[in-house]
Amino acid sequence: MENVVSGLDVFFVLMGAILVFAMHAGFAFLEVGTVRHKNQVNALVKIIVDFAVSMVAYFLVGYMVAYGTGFLVSATVLSGAEVVEGHDFGLSGFGLVKFFFLLTFAAAIPAIISGGIAERAKFWPQAMATAIVVGVVYPFFEGLVWNGNFGFQDWMTESFGAAFNDFAGSIVVHAMGGWIALGAVVMLGVRRGRYRRDGSPAGIPPSSIPFLALGTWLLCIGWFGFNVMSAQSVEGINGLVAMNSLLAMGGGILAALLAGRNDPGFVHNGALAGLVAVCAGSNVMHPVGSFAVGAVAGVIFVVFFQLCHNRWKIDDVLGVWPLHGLCGLWGGIACGIFGLEALGGMGGVTFMSQLVGSLIGAAFACVAGFAVYGLLKVTIGIRLGEEEEFRGADLSIHQVGANPEQDLTAQG
Known part of the structure; x- marks a missing residue:
């Protein structure tokens, strides 16, 4: 039975x-549908290459930083047939699929960043940033929260009455990616032509609403693996996580539909906003509380997207x-509100623990x-040249457009 389980x-x-x-296909098509036609190939290539770079960085360094386990041992040990000190991969090589699962989380960080820096970032500096972030930055905080490294969770419990609860990564993954992206976007600066001389924004509509919607649907479907399977065992499966994610x-x-006045971009991103926010507390909140958390997140996205682009001139493309x-x-903070028993949650969390843990994660990122x-900006540069940006990243970096045959016909 042990082998079966x-x-x-x-x-x-x-x-x-x-x-x-x-x-990650969802991340790719969400970006493809949002950026201009001349940058669609770059979006596709960038995200799949970032995944490969993330895989190497996490395999060689990142997983060791987070969990203290490396993979440079014999296949016998990796399969679980033999156990050596410091390298117990479990029966049937459970540790290997755990690595695969956690790698997909780690690789989400550069996929998130990619959408913010779209249309003007150099290719290879971004690949280098991915290696640094996934190899060192992300796993350091991941290890604090999900492995209790350096006594972080013990300190949270002693100081605030409960460990910091981030079941599926509202802070560890999403806030980490979003706040790192803020630094990247500010360092890059705004796209040329994004704002007129008087400072008003020049409209750049999405290039393909169907591709944008496809990206959202792929992300929403995959998210139930992201959340529910964060239990990491059959015994730990709980339908509450699925229900909370759905609500x-x-x-x-619905909140983005109303706040965004039926704008399709806001509606589709509203779904993602709700899912981002529910990750942290999906294992402890009541479905009604999860609906409220998702609704607030939908409004947050609409309001702050407009503030970023129209008032603060932060050119965060997606x-x-x-x-x-x-x-x-x-979402991290809301877990400390709607996860409380007084609001129908399962308890085991405190508001202060969630507030402090969330703020630490955002500040660190x-x-x-x-x-x-x-650092990359002052050493090797991170932005395309003016002419390269005007031509588009597709032709400037990859020497091919999204529809090569059409391009040739147009030139002829």
């Missing part, structure tokens, strides 16, 4: 990893800081974002 756990986590891996998604959609950074921060992209 371990095999089921391996299969369960593997299916979760595949679902979250599929979310938060619906709350985000709005990843409002979506992941601010909605993720709200923000500082890291400005540091990493600031």
Whole structure:
């Protein structure tokens, strides 16, 4: 029976990893549908290459930083057939599918950042930033929260009455990606032509609403692997997580529909805002509370996306800081409100623990974002030249457009 249970756990986590891996196609098509036609190829290539770079960085360094386990041992040990000190991968190689699952989370960080820096970022400096973020920055905080490194969770419990609860990564993944992206976006500066001489924004509509919608649907479907399978065992599965994710998604959609006045971009991103926010407390909140958390997140996205672009002149192309950074921060804090028994939650959380843990995560990510992209900016440069940006990243970096045959016909 032990072998059967371990095999089921391996299969369960593997299916979760595949679902979250599929979310990266959602990130890609969400960006493809939002950026201008001349930057669509770059969006596709950038996200799949970032995943590969993330895989290498997390395999060689990141997983060791977070969990103290490396993979440079024999295949016998990796499969679980043999256990050596410091390298117990479990029956059926459970530790290997756990790595795959957690890698898909880690690789979401550069996928999130990609949407903010779209249309004007150099290719190879971004790949270098990905290696640094996924190899060192992200796993350091991941290890604090999900592995209790450096006594972080013990300190939270002693100081605020409960450990910091971030079940599926509102802070560890989404706020981390969103606040790092803020540093990257500010370091890059605004796209040329984004604002007129009088400072008013020049409208740049999405290039393809269908692709944008496809990206959202892929992300929403994969998100149930992201949230539910964060239990990482068959025994730990709980339908409450699925229900809370569903209700938060619906709350985000409806709130963004109203706040965004039926704008399709806001509606589709509203679903994602709700899902981002519910990650932290999806294991402890009541579905009604999750609906409220998702609805607030939908409004946060709409309001702060408009403030970023229209008032603050922060050219965050896909709005990843409002979506992941601010909605993720709200989700971490909201877990300490709607997770309380007094509001129908399961308890085991405190408001102060969630507030402090969330703010620490956001602050750490923000500082890291400005540091990493600031260093790359002053050393090798992170932005395309003026002519390259005018031509578009597709032709400037990849020497091919999204529809090569049409381009050739037009030239002829």
